[in-house]
Amino acid sequence: MTTRYAALLRGVNVGGHKKVPMAALREVLGELGFGEVSTHLQSGNAAFSHEPADEAALAAELEAAIERRFGFRVDCLVRDGRYLRAVVDDCPFPAAGLEPRQLHVTYFSEPVAPERFAALAPADFAPEEFRLGARALYLYAPDGLGRSKLGAALARPALNKGLVATTRNWNTVVRLAELTAPGRPG
Structure with a gap:
């Protein structure tokens, strides 16, 4: 199989x-x-x-x-x-009510401890928010990633040291889950 x-x-x-x-x-x-x-x-x-x-x-x-x-x-x-599929299902934000450009997932090469991001004060970036998942970070950026101050802060090399990290918008996150659904042919 x-x-x-x-x-x-x-x-x-x-x-x-x-x-x-x-x-x-x-x-x-x-x-x-x-x-x-x-x-x-x-x-x-x-x-x-x-x-x-x-x-x-x-x-x-x-x-x-x-x-x-x-x-x-x-x-x-x-x-x-x-x-x-679990990344989609576990999204902590109301994805169905958001525009896909407002929601992104950064996939990490390994699990990431919350302490890695402790220096980022949520109030400094509101209304933008992020939440950690299983080897993933969910980013809500109401004005899109290109204008996101939190997205830029999260992308700093110091925060991602020792990791491979790559980000996808919500449309792509959902599409990848569909393309790789168990039992789905190519």
Whole structure:
């Protein structure tokens, strides 16, 4: 039996840097033996099937293949469909009542303790808010991520030291959960 996974590539196809065409990413995933490959948008999201495996090992394999193919390193996270569905289901904000541009999820390579963000005073960023989840951070930014002071503060390298972190808007979060739903073909 295979498992559905999503690969989340960090920082590709942004501002003309680290260009990874999605057709080429599908080829790379296929060459690695991943099945039922599809991509979503141009921002480094792919879904695929694979025998149950360690997510970090799959991510490392994909990172190495991308570096061989394109000549630069790209951090990748791999998450299975059950986890991605749980991220949607566990959202602490009223997602159905918000515009997708107002809600984002940052996926982390490992669990993050609340103490990491203790220096951020919520009152300094209101009405923006964040909440931690399982290897994820939910960000409510009423004016969108591009204008978010809290989003900028959360992206500081010091707060993310030792982590791979990549952010997706709510539409993409939901779509990745759909693309990787257990039992769903590619």
